[in-house]
Amino acid sequence: MITIDGQYYDGRQPIAVPARLEFAGREAILTAGQVSGRYTTDRLNVSPCSGNADRFIAIPDGGQFQCPDHEIMGSLPQTSPSEGLVAWLEARWGVALSGVVIVACVLLAGYFYGLPIAAERIADRIPLETERAVGRQALAWLDEQKWFQPTNLDKATQQSIKDGFDGLLSDLPLKDHYQLELRSSKAMSANAFALPGGTIVITDDMVKAADSPEEVQAVLAHEIGHVELRHVMRSVLQNSAVAVAVAAVTADAASLSVAIAGLPVMLAQAKYSREFEAAADEYAFQLLKQKGYSPAAFASLMERIAAKHGDDERAFSYVSTHPVTEERVKRARDAAKK
Amino acid sequence: MDDTPDYSKYTLDQLQDVYDHIDRDKYPYRFNLVRYEIEKRKADPSLEAAVSARAANEAGDKANQRELTLRFLGSPSEYFRIWIVNLCLTLLTLGIFSAWAKVRKKHYFYSHTTLDGTPFQYLGQPIPILKGRVIAAIAFVTYYASSRFFTNLLPYVFAAGAVFAPWVLVRSAAFNARYSAFRNMTFHFDGRYPDALRALYMWGIIPAFALGVVFNWWGKIAIAGGAALAFGIAFPWWIKRIKDFLIGHTSFGTRNGVFSAKGGQFFYVYFRSGLIMAGVMIVAGLFTTALVSTIVKRTQILVLLFLVPMYAGYVLAYAYAQARSSNLVWNHTRLGPLRFRSTLSGWGMAKLYVSNALAIVASLGLLIPWAVMRTLKYRADHMQVLQEGELAEFQGSDMSAVAATGAETVDFFDMDISL
Numbered sequence: 001m002i003t004i005d006g007q008y009y010d011g012r013q014p015i016a017v018p019a020r021l022e023f024a025g026r027e028a029i030l031t032a033g034q035v036s037g038r039y040t041t042d043r044l045n046v047s048p049c050s051g052n053a054d055r056f057i058a059i060p061d062g063g064q065f066q067c068p069d070h071e072i073m074g075s076l077p078q079t080s081p082s083e084g085l086v087a088w089l090e091a092r093w094g095v096a097l098s099g100v101v102i103v104a105c106v107l108l109a110g111y112f113y114g115l116p117i118a119a120e121r122i123a124d125r126i127p128l129e130t131e132r133a134v135g136r137q138a139l140a141w142l143d144e145q146k147w148f149q150p151t152n153l154d155k156a157t158q159q160s161i162k163d164g165f166d167g168l169l170s171d172l173p174l175k176d177h178y179q180l181e182l183r184s185s186k187a188m189s190a191n192a193f194a195l196p197g198g199t200i201v202i203t204d205d206m207v208k209a210a211d212s213p214e215e216v217q218a219v220l221a222h223e224i225g226h227v228e229l230r231h232v233m234r235s236v237l238q239n240s241a242v243a244v245a246v247a248a249v250t251a252d253a254a255s256l257s258v259a260i261a262g263l264p265v266m267l268a269q270a271k272y273s274r275e276f277e278a279a280a281d282e283y284a285f286q287l288l289k290q291k292g293y294s295p296a297a298f299a300s301l302m303e304r305i306a307a308k309h310g311d312d313e314r315a316f317s318y319v320s321t322h323p324v325t326e327e328r329v330k331r332a333r334d335a336a337k338k
Numbered sequence: 339m340d341d342t343p344d345y346s347k348y349t350l351d352q353l354q355d356v357y358d359h360i361d362r363d364k365y366p367y368r369f370n371l372v373r374y375e376i377e378k379r380k381a382d383p384s385l386e387a388a389v390s391a392r393a394a395n396e397a398g399d400k401a402n403q404r405e406l407t408l409r410f411l412g413s414p415s416e417y418f419r420i421w422i423v424n425l426c427l428t429l430l431t432l433g434i435f436s437a438w439a440k441v442r443k444k445h446y447f448y449s450h451t452t453l454d455g456t457p458f459q460y461l462g463q464p465i466p467i468l469k470g471r472v473i474a475a476i477a478f479v480t481y482y483a484s485s486r487f488f489t490n491l492l493p494y495v496f497a498a499g500a501v502f503a504p505w506v507l508v509r510s511a512a513f514n515a516r517y518s519a520f521r522n523m524t525f526h527f528d529g530r531y532p533d534a535l536r537a538l539y540m541w542g543i544i545p546a547f548a549l550g551v552v553f554n555w556w557g558k559i560a561i562a563g564g565a566a567l568a569f570g571i572a573f574p575w576w577i578k579r580i581k582d583f584l585i586g587h588t589s590f591g592t593r594n595g596v597f598s599a600k601g602g603q604f605f606y607v608y609f610r611s612g613l614i615m616a617g618v619m620i621v622a623g624l625f626t627t628a629l630v631s632t633i634v635k636r637t638q639i640l641v642l643l644f645l646v647p648m649y650a651g652y653v654l655a656y657a658y659a660q661a662r663s664s665n666l667v668w669n670h671t672r673l674g675p676l677r678f679r680s681t682l683s684g685w686g687m688a689k690l691y692v693s694n695a696l697a698i699v700a701s702l703g704l705l706i707p708w709a710v711m712r713t714l715k716y717r718a719d720h721m722q723v724l725q726e727g728e729l730a731e732f733q734g735s736d737m738s739a740v741a742a743t744g745a746e747t748v749d750f751f752d753m754d755i756s757l
Contacts, residue, residue, distance in 0.1 A: 007455075009456075009522035011523060011738070012734045013732065013734060014520060014591065015729055016454075016455065050449045051413065056522075056740075062736075066456065066457070083438075086427070087442075089423045090420045090442070091419070092419070093419065095423060096419040099425070099426040102429075102430070103425055103426050106430070240482065248428060248429070248436070249425065252421065252443070263699065
């Protein structure tokens with residue numbers, strides 16, 4: 001006979017009554033103050049095990065008996081049997097340590113291989129048109145908020161940039177979607193970027209920073225690379241997947257530590273961004289050579305712009321959204337030599 | 339400072355005692371007061387009867403009041419195993435297991451929180467939680483896609499969200515109450531959709547905000563800014579109404595919660611929190627600038643260093659608002675014979691948040707379970723439950739019995755959306 005001491009709750013009042021449950025063969029005998037009862041054990045129901053917590057046994061009279069965990073509980077009917085297996089796993093350090101290894105492998109493999117590949121495949125199936133409205137709105141907003149002013153370049157320069165741009169586009173799969181926008185901007189100085197949907201913006205300062213039309217072509221080729229490789233859509237997919245994964249892992253910590261998820265998400269997304277920049281560079285070098293230009297123009301322009309800023313980029317290489325200039329320049333020169 | 343005792347509350351015996359022992363030269367005024375009070379009592383015996391009855395009552399109340407010990411007994415090493423096993427299964431099932439994981443974790447939190455020696459019970463089932471998560475995921479993807487790609491649909495998405503939000507609030511509160519139990523009695527939430535609608539959309543500020551989106555008032559900055567400002571000022575009263583709604587409709591046995599805090603008290607908390615944020619940012623920002631501009635010339639480093647005071651100000655203000663609003667809510671909540679006393683401090687919470695963050699980052703996340711455990715313990719340690727009267731006031735029924743919440747009774751609309 002097994003005797004377990006605990007408390008009994010009748011469900012009518014939240015008051016603990018000292019109680020005793022005795023197991024004799026297939027019968028359980030409950031005594032709790034005025035209450036007593038004799039039940040076959042298959043009519044009892046045990047709450048799931050959780051660490052070393054007390055367990056609750058539902059008694060057929062509607063009451064509950066609370067007592068420390070005991071090995072006999074395993075042989076009684078369970079409230080949620082499926083939790084038993086998880087509880088078994090949770091109780092073992094060996095399982096927990098393998099869990100650490102598996103989680104690390106899944107996260108790293110997903111981050112380095114799974115996610116970029118999946119995002120590329122999915123982006124290929126989504127037409128570029130879906131992005132167009134967003135790109136237009138973004139440009140309208142930038143114009144409206146005075147980030148941009150109309151270009152001050154003379155007509156001849158404008159025309160030569162447009163001609164050069166069209167020349168680069170001639171054989172591209174997405175060539176009908178492009179739109180080149182010239183703007184002057186005090187806030188952004190020398191800059192060029194690809195908006196969603198194939199709109200490419202280049203600032204007057206960038207054009208002026210270039211020593212030759214070839215250097216302007218090099219910048220445009222880089223932005224074309226972003227569009228052709230669908231970097232907007234891929235970064236949306238990859239970044240949101242990273243955010244969801246980080247949220248899943250840090251869900252417990254979210255409420256107890258301010259903005260804890262922000263840092264890993266930022267670092268992870270910055271790495272993807274640097275990879276996209278490097279990929280756009282490579283694309284640009286190929287395109288330039290194909291059109292008879294030298295990637296060395298890209299290198300000389302990058303160097304000139306970097307010399308103006310003079311910041312030490314290396315210290316920030318892990319948080320930066322762009323690769324270190326020195327490396328980009330070196331790769332451009334290597335591409336020019338081949 | 340006048341600290342003259344209020345002799346009108348003393349009994350005749352106490353007054354006589356003061357009369358006999360008081361230093362007449364040092365306190366002539368008090369001596370006169372006592373003599374006057376004694377004469378008054380002797381002239382009118384009913385006055386003395388009232389005073390002694392009240393004194394007896396107060397003494398009785400004190401004896402009748404007792405503290406129910408609240409403890410959190412979770413262990414970091416035990417919870418670490420639960421956390422990693424469930425996280426692993428969640429990742430391997432692409433998130434589907436997360437509903438089961440939530441049940442397991444809640445089980446652990448509830449069963450390791452004891453009140454007066456009895457652990458709480460979590461009775462939630464995974465399927466309603468999974469349903470809630472699927473709905474939340476669909477809502478999020480819809481919102482995200484429309485905000486990025488189909489912006490013309492955004493107003494309709496907002497409108498749908500506004501219609502569904504009260505429903506989500508009601509269902510989640512009902513789920514959490516119904517599947518939380520103490521001593522074989524479940525909690526109950528009886529708030530309905532119209533009540534939630536009134537609580538959430540008070541004075542029409544939020545609907546006005548939503549209409550602003552639908553009819554594209556966003557271009558008109560004055561309207562958008564005005565709505566945002568009005569909402570910012572009304573925010574404390576809004577929070578008060580939501581707490582009032584949630585607590586007032588939650589019952590245990592036959593007793594409903596009663597919430598007595600005022601919106602102004604919330605305003606005071608958030609206002610001070612805002613002052614803390616502004617103060618820390620300005621002082622620390624000036625200090626950093628002075629320090630940095632003399633040593634460092636590079637602008638990028640300057641920008642990064644500016645993040646430190648910004649973050650410090652944010653953490654302190656957030657911790658203060660969390661601690662004080664939590665205190666405010668609990669200290670103004672009554673449940674039958676139970677009162678609560680929450681004594682969280684903003685500074686203590688800030689230290690907890692920062693040390694948690696550092697530990698989690700340094701351990702690459704492996705100390706998350708440890709941080710969870712110490713935070714729950716900290717909160718339990720700063721909470722007192724006081725009982726004034728009999729626990730038997732809570733009358734259970736067949737509805738509130740734990741046995742009535744078995745898996746087979748889970749109804750179709752049961753769901754838990756809180757992530």
